[in-house]
Each structure stands twice: as structure tokens, then as C-alpha cells.
Amino acid sequence: MGMRLQRSMGRFVMTVIAGLLLAGCAEDAGVDQHGRKVAVERLEDQWLVINYWAEWCGPCRTEIPELNHLAKELKGQQVEVFGVNFDGLQGAELAKSSEALGIEFTVLATDPATRFSLPRSEALPVTYLVDKSGKVRDRLMGEQTAAGLRKRLLELQASD
Template identity: 60%
Template sequence: MSGNAFKGLWFGAALLLSACGADWGPDQHGRTVESSELEGRWLLVNYWAEWCGPCRTEIPELNELAAADTGLQVLGVNFDGLQGDELSAAAQVLGIEFTVLGDDPSERLQLPRSEVLPVSYLIDDKGALRRTLVGEQTRDGILGIWREER
């Protein structure tokens, strides 16, 4: 391997590793979600919108899941890209009690863009997408799928 190729490989690896440790941006309360809070954890990343009826029905189930001490971290993402005060207001109107990310993590987690809502992605503790859950989910249903995947 030439010196330039090695430098390019090393630089690319350094960028990848630095992205892994980067913070996840602000939540709906303006608090920074630090990478140390999510590293090595199973994640359920749920995309929602105010105009989505099934999302509204699903949110209480996700609140229960987030409140349970299961080891599965629930994260929300607004499908319409709301941020700041708009995101905070929408999350409050829908009664969302789990963390809602102001920055969409789809690129970071290599998530496909869904054309339907609600959609949730089950991410394992190594950061790999394990399941795509399309449509309204229940707390117990998600826990069952998560237990199968672990």
C-alpha cells in the first residue's frame, strides 16, 4: 500500500470513529443528547408526525416502553423535520415523554427513508439496523421483537 493510500485509509477511519463519538444534537427540550448516553445500547428510533393518526395512538405505548426499565432506549424523530420551539410544542401537544431528537439520525445510523408513518427502527448495541417496524406498534409487541433479536 502506498503512503498516500495509507494516509487516506487512516483519515477515513478517523472520520468514521469521530462520527461515532459525536453528540446526537439537541432534544425537544434543547438539551444535548450525548453519545455516551446511547453508545452500546439497543435503540428504538421512531419517526412520527402531528398529522399522523396512528402515530398519535402509538405514542402512549412508546411512553410506557420508554418508562420501563428494559434496556431499550426509545428515541423519537419528527418526520417533518421540526426543530427548536416547533419541535418542543409538537412533542408537548402529542404528550411525548421520551427523548425526541432535533437532528435526524438516519444518516448516522444508515436508516432508509420510509414513505409511511409511523415507522420504527430497532438498532442493536453495535449500531446495526435489526428490524424495520412499519405501522402502529404496541409496547408488548416491540418488547417481543426486541427479545427475539437479542
């Protein structure tokens, strides 16, 4: 009876460990401004435009429509536009601020700075261009346009 219990416990422990390992495969990158999970695959194997913004930042407000346009233009082209709130807003505050600025692209509630080794910027807006391998290829300070970002992405992609 004791051996059977040990074997059962051993199988149970192995099942729990296997479950935990498989759960790790379903990793996500946090949630967006609407509280929806962001699949980690959206941050892998494609170019990323990661823009840091704040509601109090005048140039950010002017830049948002350009980023909305760029996100629509690049849909399905192995490039995705993401926003990150500089002030670290979460939940309802992040949703409200994103809506106030008219942001239509995905805003990450979890800052991806650690994942991509993004250097901290004390000035806004700042936009990082990250290649398919997760390497930061450019750091653009100040207000950007859709045309300027598209041009810079093409230049960087051509040098690969």
C-alpha cells in the same frame, strides 16, 4: 528572538490542535425537544428503538402512549426509546408538537438516519430497532404496541 517566536507559535498551534481534538471527544448527538444536548453515548452500546412520527399522523398519535410506556419500562435496561419528527421540526416548533402529542421520551432534533443508515420511509409511523453495534435489526411499519416492541426486542436480543 526569531527562534523563540517560532517555538512559541509552534506551541500555540499545537495547543489549539490538541484542544480541537479533545473537543471532538465531547461529541453530542444534537439536542432534544427541550433544547438539551443529547450525549452521543446514549446512542452507543445499547439497543435503540427509533420511532418516526408526525403530529398529522393518526396512528402516530395512538402509538405515542405505547412508546411512553415502553420507555419507562425499559429504563436502565440497555435499551432506549427515541423519537424523530418526520417533518424535521426544530426548536420551539418541535417542543410544541412533542408536547401536543404527550411525548415523554427523548425526541432527537438531529435525525440519526445517516448515523445508522436508516432507510427513508414514506409511510408513518415507522420504528427501527438498532442493536448495540449500531446495526439496524428490524424496520416495523405501522402502529406498534409496547408489548409487541418488547417481544420483538427480546427475540432479536436472543438471536445475538
